[in-house]
Amino acid sequence: MEQVFAKLKAFLCQASERTYDKLWQLIDKLLDQFHTDECLNLFRHSGYVST
Numbered sequence: 001m002e003q004v005f006a007k008l009k010a011f012l013c014q015a016s017e018r019t020y021d022k023l024w025q026l027i028d029k030l031l032d033q034f035h036t037d038e039c040l041n042l043f044r045h046s047g048y049v050s051t
Helices: 002-015 020-033 036-046
Strands: none
Touching: 002 020, 002 036
C-alpha cells in the first residue's frame, strides 16, 4: 500500500494544489492514473493476492 500512496503523493507534489476543493478534484483525476494491472501487481507484491 505504501507504493500506491507514494505514487499518489508524488503526483500531488508535482501539481501543488493547495485548496481543499482543488485537491479533491485533482485526486479524483489522479486515480485514473492507477491502472487495473498496476494495482493488481502492487497487491501481489504486498502479499495480498496469491498466485
